[in-house]
Amino acid sequence: MKIKLYQIDAFTEQVFGGNPAAVCILDEWLSDTLMQQIAGENNLAETAFVVKSAENFEIRWFTPTVEVDLCGHATLAAAHVLFHYYNYPTNLINFYSTRSGLLRVTKGSDGLTLDFPTDTFEEVDTPEVLVRAFGKRPEKAFKGKTDYLLLYTAQQDIEAMQPDLGLVATVGGRGVIVSAPGIEVDFVSRFFAPQAGIDEDPVTGSAHTTLTPVWSEKLGKKVLSAQQLSKRRGSLKCEFLGDRVKITGKAVTYLVGEIEI
Template identity: 60%
Template sequence: MNKLTIYQVDAFTDQVFGGNPAAVCVLSNWLSDNLMQNIAAENNLAETAFVVKDGHQFLIRWFTPTTEVDLCGHATLAAAFVLEKYFHPEISQLEFYSHRSGILPVHYQNGVFTLDFPTDVLVEIECPQPLTQIFGSSIIQCLKGKTDYLLIFKNQEEVALADPNFNELAKVNCRGVIISAPGEEVDFVSRFFAPQVGVNEDPVTGSAHTTLIPYWSKQLGKKKLTAQQISKRGGSLWVEDMGERVKISGKAVLYLEGTIFY
């Protein structure tokens, strides 16, 4: 019987039961892909992050309950929280490396973790008919990033009231769909749906903000912005457009520490 410590962290919040929960496993060596996928499925969270220290870097991979993904913000933040709290409290700058997304620095200061992620590349397109049928007349602009669609709505209320058919949404060829609008108390709000990868609605999605930040920075004419993902759990982010990179900042809190037996 093998044992493995697991941490569950609520990211992009300073309150337990808020933000986006992610599981984190810090390994001495990689487990098999099949075992990591099984652990992620058993956890049944939007993401489980696995981390292996390699010199000055921390190699990182992310799994949903059904598949490995290219990039995940909230689970990276959660992994940084675990490393800072339990393993390397002396380090204020962590350097993650993903074989799918490259170098991903995370800076820690005064309880806030700042992710340094590559900016998404956006192209405005005519909205695909399936998305028009699912979201209706709320859509005023449609853009496509590397993996996701970004749909712009008129106002925050329309984003909050959106109730997509996940069975139909799962048929759309993409990782997920972001919906967004100007915020009432922040610069912009959003929600993120990804039934294609086993997550109907993600509570707070760091990677989606690599798409949202360049869009809203251009629209609002400012580099530093405030954001909220207005899912049921909700989350707050402070973000910055750096050109080819974006900075995504938030807090995190520990919910659970336990042991996996396998």
């Protein structure tokens, strides 16, 4: 069996930036075991698998170790592949996930825009294990459907983070977002998910379904600029629409190849 493989750098305008994702466009679903093996072999933060279904595309995402409920950068990458290599005829692609529902991607002059459901979250007391893991108590902590979000005072706090990943992995869920006001943008963040097989994710679109409503309320703005401060960096424009969040970024192709199984 041969499967076409695309590797796309998402939330960046240049190769070697943003967050790399693998994309496989399938005629029909492979077994869960095989998709997990492919994702493990790719050894990227996410591999997206896509199957055409009526007017939509069904989509699933796998880290090297687990299937996840939602992934922004791999959805952006999948849309990039469909627009650039499959000649998708309109500027709107509807993806459907059994875990996250309807996910829209629109192609515009400023890039690709994800339309995702806003995360459901609540303010919580910071787990002491996370205070120890990050070496500093945050101003506030929130717990979303899959992630913790810790808010700090300054961008320098986020840049200096060297968390104890062994401790981070003990809190369960998918991962931990750390965030603060930005110097050149409205807010900055980083994302750590050792419990999902990703020590630090370069740019996490789905984390911005939590970050956007939080910062929208704090700053009194609906449209916000954001950067994720991993080594590869990533730039995003976010818009809070109540029960939905729009996240805009660009994507570039790094590799087109073929898997032989």
